[in-house]
Amino acid sequence: MMETKLYEGKAKIIYPGPEADTVRVYFKDDATAFNGAKRGTIQGKGAVNNQVSAALFAYLEAHGVRTHFVRQLGEREMLVRRVEIVPLEVIVRYRAAGSFSKRYGIEEGTPLRTPLVEFCLKNDALNDPPISGEAAVALGLATPKEVETLRREALRVGALLKDLFARQGLELVDFKLEFGRTSDGALVLADEISPDTVRLWEVGTGERMDKDRFRRDLGGVEEAYQEVLKRVRAATQAE
Numbered sequence: 001m002m003e004t005k006l007y008e009g010k011a012k013i014i015y016p017g018p019e020a021d022t023v024r025v026y027f028k029d030d031a032t033a034f035n036g037a038k039r040g041t042i043q044g045k046g047a048v049n050n051q052v053s054a055a056l057f058a059y060l061e062a063h064g065v066r067t068h069f070v071r072q073l074g075e076r077e078m079l080v081r082r083v084e085i086v087p088l089e090v091i092v093r094y095r096a097a098g099s100f101s102k103r104y105g106i107e108e109g110t111p112l113r114t115p116l117v118e119f120c121l122k123n124d125a126l127n128d129p130p131i132s133g134e135a136a137v138a139l140g141l142a143t144p145k146e147v148e149t150l151r152r153e154a155l156r157v158g159a160l161l162k163d164l165f166a167r168q169g170l171e172l173v174d175f176k177l178e179f180g181r182t183s184d185g186a187l188v189l190a191d192e193i194s195p196d197t198v199r200l201w202e203v204g205t206g207e208r209m210d211k212d213r214f215r216r217d218l219g220g221v222e223e224a225y226q227e228v229l230k231r232v233r234a235a236t237q238a239e
């Protein structure tokens with residue numbers, strides 16, 4: 001029997017959860033980039049992203065960050081609290097890379113003087129355009145207080161992740177977070193944190209250890225994803 005899907009996105013499928021106010025997240029091997037313009041499969045990606053996300057959510061929770069994570073349910077699935085996703089991508093950058101480098105004509109790798117929080121509107125038809133916090137408030141996407149919380153939590157998550165990856169010889173260059181509102185209106189970290197959503201550069205060589213290997217056809221995509229899982233495991237088990 002086909003299970004009822006509550007939602008299917010590019011990389012994940014959401015199923016009803018076994019407990020009230022929960023859903024199950026199934027991580028697929030499907031990979032897309034440039035808003036779906038490039039498509040492919042990364043063998044084992046679903047299992048890596050689920051396990052990396054689970055380990056990182058548990059690590060963040062242990063350091064006082066509220067997340068949607070309840071528990072891992074197997075190699076490719078996790079149980080999370082049901083939330084209403086805030087339609088903003090919250091991006092934190094430490095060095096210029098990707099769309100930021102392109103937008104401002106800044107060489108990739110240029111360090112930023114301060115960590116930068118940016119918002120993009122989650123809208124595939126518009127290619128997820130950058131949006132200011134003020135515009136997000138004006139459009140009713142978040143309250144001023146929520147925008148403040150998004151910025152503060154994103155920077156706190158960033159500091160914790162930067163530290164964890166650094167202990168494993170990986171530099172966190174930038175990453176994207178999504179947040180959701182629980183039934184009682186609290187903002188919690190949601191979605192995933194995985195090689196799909198972070199940029200990680202090998203300290204010393206600058207080798208890309210993330211989805212840029214897929215986006216830029218660098219090869220060794222599966223190997224990089226497995227290596228990140230190995231290092232996240234080592235870092236979180238040592239905690």
Ligand code: C5P
Nearest residue numbers: 097098099100174175176196197198199
């Ligand atoms: O492409 P851009 O440079 O804006 O990406 C910044 C960071 O956000 C990267 O780590 C990228 O993996 C992540 N990102 C994402 N999902 C998007 C856009 C960006 O995970 N839709």
